[in-house]
Amino acid sequence: MTNATHLPDEGLFIGRARTSDRSHPLVVTVRDGTVFDITSSMAPTVRDICDMPDPAGYVQAARGEPIGSLDAIAANSFQAARDPQKPYLLSPVDLQAVKASGVTFVVSLLERVIEEQARGSAEKADAIRADIAGLIGHDLSKLKPGSPEAMEIKAKLLQRGAWSQYLEVGIGPDAEIFTKCQPMASVGFGADVGLHPVSTWNNPEPEIAMIAASSGMIVGATLGNDVNLRDVEGRSALLLGKAKDNNASAALGPFIRLFDDNFSIDDVKQAIVRLKVEGEDGFSLEGASSMAEISRSPEELVAAAMGPHHQYPDGLALYLGTMFVPSKDRGERGKGFTHKVGDIVTISSEKFGALVNRVRLSPDCPHWTYGASHLMRDLARADLI
Numbered sequence: 001m002t003n004a005t006h007l008p009d010e011g012l013f014i015g016r017a018r019t020s021d022r023s024h025p026l027v028v029t030v031r032d033g034t035v036f037d038i039t040s041s042m043a044p045t046v047r048d049i050c051d052m053p054d055p056a057g058y059v060q061a062a063r064g065e066p067i068g069s070l071d072a073i074a075a076n077s078f079q080a081a082r083d084p085q086k087p088y089l090l091s092p093v094d095l096q097a098v099k100a101s102g103v104t105f106v107v108s109l110l111e112r113v114i115e116e117q118a119r120g121s122a123e124k125a126d127a128i129r130a131d132i133a134g135l136i137g138h139d140l141s142k143l144k145p146g147s148p149e150a151m152e153i154k155a156k157l158l159q160r161g162a163w164s165q166y167l168e169v170g171i172g173p174d175a176e177i178f179t180k181c182q183p184m185a186s187v188g189f190g191a192d193v194g195l196h197p198v199s200t201w202n203n204p205e206p207e208i209a210m211i212a213a214s215s216g217m218i219v220g221a222t223l224g225n226d227v228n229l230r231d232v233e234g235r236s237a238l239l240l241g242k243a244k245d246n247n248a249s250a251a252l253g254p255f256i257r258l259f260d261d262n263f264s265i266d267d268v269k270q271a272i273v274r275l276k277v278e279g280e281d282g283f284s285l286e287g288a289s290s291m292a293e294i295s296r297s298p299e300e301l302v303a304a305a306m307g308p309h310h311q312y313p314d315g316l317a318l319y320l321g322t323m324f325v326p327s328k329d330r331g332e333r334g335k336g337f338t339h340k341v342g343d344i345v346t347i348s349s350e351k352f353g354a355l356v357n358r359v360r361l362s363p364d365c366p367h368w369t370y371g372a373s374h375l376m377r378d379l380a381r382a383d384l385i
Helices: 046-050 055-061 070-075 106-118 122-136 148-159 165-171 230-235 237-244 265-269 298-305 372-381
Strands: 013-018 026-031 034-037 065-069 088-090 097-102 176-181 192-195 206-212 218-226 250-258 272-278 284-290 316-319 344-349 353-361
Touching: 013 046, 013 055, 034 070, 046 055, 055 218, 055 250, 065 070, 070 088, 097 298, 106 122, 106 165, 148 165, 176 237, 176 298, 206 272, 206 298, 206 344, 218 265, 218 298, 218 316, 218 344, 218 353, 230 237, 250 353, 265 298, 298 316
Parallel strands: 097 316, 192 353
Antiparallel strands: 013 026, 013 088, 013 250, 026 034, 034 065, 097 176, 206 218, 206 316, 218 250, 272 284, 272 344, 344 353
16 A cells, blocks of 8 residues: 655644544644544644644644554545545645635736637637737746736737736736635545536646635645636636536645745745646646746735735635646547546645545535534534534
């Protein structure tokens, strides 16, 4: 048995797990390949740990009860063969709001403009991509949103008739921040991720998600899959909710890596995020993106989401966006990539491990039935609150 989470040996990690002998989710950490339950009345939720002055110090010192090896728990976390009588992993966040940033890599800005102009048609995307790239070039990685250079590029696109609302959030002064899912609705390592049945053109979005306390202090980060329906969002940006927030469409995990003396936001900024898609039809796709190419810093994006203008008393998980938009043909030439049911998506990064999920239709994924009210009742019955 191998550890499919590929968690690095060093680092302080927190997450959540289910066991059959407790009605409430457990707050867990990993020590020397063993998962420990550190749930307590002082910190009955991950949110409570993240809101402490020193989350990493608390986790390092917390007493815990072993619930099993990480290898065994990770193996049992895969939805298809899960034994509910044995421990399995959940999304590592609980009461935090789950938000996302859009168009934060200028390279992906072009894809958003293409989606909009293609009106959801994958067949038209290649021609539009070539047209716009020929106008402004391919290397936009160093373009700073809101800068004179960015405004010059915008002017060229406007002159060409390629104006888009995505230009405003991609190269203008204001970031796009939207709700990805409700608190308690994200899924974790091994879970099925869902596509709305109306979509015929969609893709994974491999990202890093920042974890911020209610004060706005960033305390750690995790991996995420911001599952996206390209055809739905391409029809209208006002359909963003339908394109982004569906049952099981927000995956996070495998664990939150907390900032400590050996891991900081600078590591996030230099991370390489890798994507691998493996289909039951034999199709495979791999790619990678560098966080060094992000156009807005993690601190800027968290500040755009929360602060004096918007408070989150239970903290925030914020997807930072992706530069990877798969365009490799799958099937008919020129139609580009889209998911098929049964795809296995692996998002990985050296200092975070790997987030692995299977793709299904949203109605076929386990329905979200356990919310904040259920968590509070179960914690109260266990005398934890």
